[in-house]
Amino acid sequence: MEPASGADFCRAVESHLTRVNGGHLVRVVGPGFALVRGWQQQGIPLSIVTAAIDQKAERHQRGAGSRGRPLRIEFCADDVQELFEQWKRAVGVMPAPAPAEAAPTRRPSLAKHLERVTERLSRLLGRNDLTDVFLERVNHVIGVVASAREQARGVRGVQRDEIAAALRPLDRVLCDAARAAMTPADREALDALASGELAAYRERLAPEAWAQALQTTTDRLVRERFALPVIDPDGV
DSSP: OOOSSHHHHHHHHHHHHHHHTTTOOOOOOTHHHHHHHHHHHHTOOHHHHHHHHHHHHHHHHHSGGGTTOOOOGGGGHHHHHHHHHHHHHHHTSSOOOOTTTSOOOOOOOHHHHHHHHHHHHHHHTTOSSSOHHHHHHHHHHHHHHHHHHHHHTTOOHHHHHHHHHHHTHHHHHHHHHHHHTSOHHHHHHHHHHHHHHHGGGGGGSOHHHHHHHHHHHHHHHHHHHHTOOOOOTTOO
């Protein structure tokens, strides 16, 4: 469940920040505390904040000038807000922008995206804490993605979209397989966490939208638990 108080929320963020800094304690106090408290008041789920910290930490660690310098929570503000906006659109609490309003962007290379997906999935095969059934499904998906990666080299436009559309169902396949690999108690705890994240929006969503929001949130939590990549190249 989400932390009940602002202080608890901030301490949870501080603990996660300490972990990504390799145990180096960076206190969330003063302006940092006010920033994190504001996130809770906005209704930003803790898991969105921690995912944004992880995202920023990965870039921070690759930066040439970051050696020996711990990541501070203030540096994560843009990532938190960006992921929160994506999350709201994904679960249906904020409408997606109309096509006419969307700024044109250059889509990332499909082949490179699938290469990163393959690398992340391959790391799962070396784990001994996952069921054989789940690992067999992961191995199957790796084969499908690897084949698509060969087809995707240099393709654009309609051809790219066709390959992406064929890959899209694999996210559902992996999430369902990962959920099936969990114990009943773990599934129940994850469902409770998803409901807790969405509690502030319960009255704003119609029953169908609420069910979709729960599914989307549960899928994200499953991916985080198993370190699953998003295979859909155009996915959130």
